[in-house]
Amino acid sequence: xxxxxxxxxLRALLPPVSFILLLAVIFIVQPRAMxxxxxxxxxxxxxxxxxxxxxxxxxxxxxxxxLSIGGFVSLVACIGATVLNETPLLGVLLLVLxxxxxxxxxALIHWRNLxxxxxxxxxxxxxxxxxxxxxxxxxxxxxxxxxxxxxxxxPLVPFAILASAALALAVHLLLMRSSFGTVLRGAGGNPxxxxxxxxxxxxxxxxxxxxxxxxxxxxxxxxxxxxxxxxANIALRYTLLSIAGVILGGGEFTGGRVSPVGAVIGALTxxxxxxxxxxxxxxxxxxxxxxxxxxxxxxxxxxxxxxxERRAA
Numbered sequence: 087x088x089x090x091x092x093x094x095x096l097r098a099l100l101p102p103v104s105f106i107l108l109l110a111v112i113f114i115v116q117p118r119a120m121x122x123x124x125x126x127x128x129x130x131x132x133x134x135x136x137x138x139x140x141x142x143x144x145x146x147x148x149x150x151x152x153l154s155i156g157g158f159v160s161l162v163a164c165i166g167a168t169v170l171n172e173t174p175l176l177g178v179l180l181l182v183l184x185x186x187x188x189x190x191x192x193a194l195i196h197w198r199n200l201x202x203x204x205x206x207x208x209x210x211x212x213x214x215x216x217x218x219x220x221x222x223x224x225x226x227x228x229x230x231x232x233x234x235x236x237x238x239x240x241p242l243v244p245f246a247i248l249a250s251a252a253l254a255l256a257v258h259l260l261l262m263r264s265s266f267g268t269v270l271r272g273a274g275g276n277p278x279x280x281x282x283x284x285x286x287x288x289x290x291x292x293x294x295x296x297x298x299x300x301x302x303x304x305x306x307x308x309x310x311x312x313x314x315x316x317x318a319n320i321a322l323r324y325t326l327l328s329i330a331g332v333i334l335g336g337g338e339f340t341g342g343r344v345s346p347v348g349a350v351i352g353a354l355t356x357x358x359x360x361x362x363x364x365x366x367x368x369x370x371x372x373x374x375x376x377x378x379x380x381x382x383x384x385x386x387x388x389x390x391x392x393x394x395e396r397r398a399a
Contacts, residue, residue: 097388101335101348104384105355112358116365126244128361129354131312133236134159136250136353137305138324139331140257143349144298146332147261148274148291149340150195150202155302156325157213158184160318162306164217167226167316170307174229181307185299192295196288210325217318224317228310236311250350257346270294274342323374327356330381336388356381 112128113120119128138159145152162184170177191209195202238245261267272280273290281287305324310316333339334355335348363372 097336098345098348100384100388101345101351101355104334105351105358108355108358108362112362112365115362119361119365122242122244125247129244129246129250129357131309132354132357133246133249133253134305134309134312134321135324135327135331135357136253136350137301137308138321138328139335139349139353140253140346141298141301141305142328143257143332143337143344143346144294144301145202146274146329146337146339147271147342147344148294149342150206150291151329151339152206152298153203153325154206154210154213155298155328156322157210157217158188158299158302159306159309159321159324160316161213161217161220162303163310163313163316163320164221164226164318166232166307166310167228168221170232171227171229181303185296185303188299188302189292189296192291193288195295196291214318214322221316221318224315226310226316228314228316232307232311233314236308247354250354254347254350257350261344261346271342271344274340276342327353331356334381334384 116124118124138155141155142152145155162181165177165180165184169180191205194200195205236245240248259267261271269280269285270290270293272285273287273294277287280290306321309321313320331352332344332349333352335350335352336345337343337349
């Protein structure tokens with residue numbers, strides 16, 4: 087019992103407890119959602135949001151913030167629905183160049199000591215403009231193999247949940263359980279120590295930005311596979327959702343303190359929140375504000391836990 091009351095344990099339990107409570111409320115409001123089909127419908131778009139959240143987590147790990155991930159995911163979706171479908175090799179090349187561009191942005195921010203918020207805000211207009219040039223109006227078509235993959239029907243548990251769990255585990259092992267991940271987190275938590283140990287901060291930041299681009303590409307491809315078409319504005323809201331998911335999952339804006347597992351659970355929680363608001367027949371115009379209220383409530387609880395931890399220390 088005392089172990090459960092430990093502030094660190096409470097902080098770690100807050101994301102899954104929030105998810106479970108929200109799921110319980112949904113089941114009470116709409117009992118028919120308590121089924122394979124119900125979960126699949128509610129969490130159908132959870133995987134692209136979870137991938138975008140992990141992309142944001144990579145940037146927050148090095149004490150930066152990416153305000154362009156929504157536009158980037160939209161661009162990738164447009165590439166997936168047009169070039170990748172019509173000319174696969176050219177499409178793959180463009181996606182690789184997108185990842186390389188993210189790594190280059192990380193290098194530029196580090197070399198010139200530029201504020202990431204300003205750089206990525208400007209970059210968001212670049213991604214959006216490229217997406218509009220590529221697909222001026224909604225349309226395109228997802229490759230058949232991509233749609234078949236992301237719409238795979240798995241037994242017992244929906245594919246979105248299994249894929250999200252695999253994503254959380256893979257990133258957790260990379261960032262939290264490997265020596266390489268320790269260096270990457272150290273670039274945000276204690277850059278001086280990393281530099282004294284002989285590691286390149288430039289390489290670490292470029293790696294994290296490249297990983298952000300990689301997960302952003304996966305997010306865009308997953309999204310277009312699920313929706314079967316694309317739009318230049320299809321994922322713009324992912325920017326705020328990804329930041330909220332990381333913070334909701336226990337991440338901090340500074341110090342390299344992140345939780346891949348918590349971030350994925352945070353993304354799933356935000357997805358469920360949208361479903362709950364729909365069940366409650368709340369107007370779409372109010373849903374963003376209601377989601378923000380849920381986020382504020384959870385963050386207030388976490389602030390209380392952190393205050394308790396500081397007092398205990």
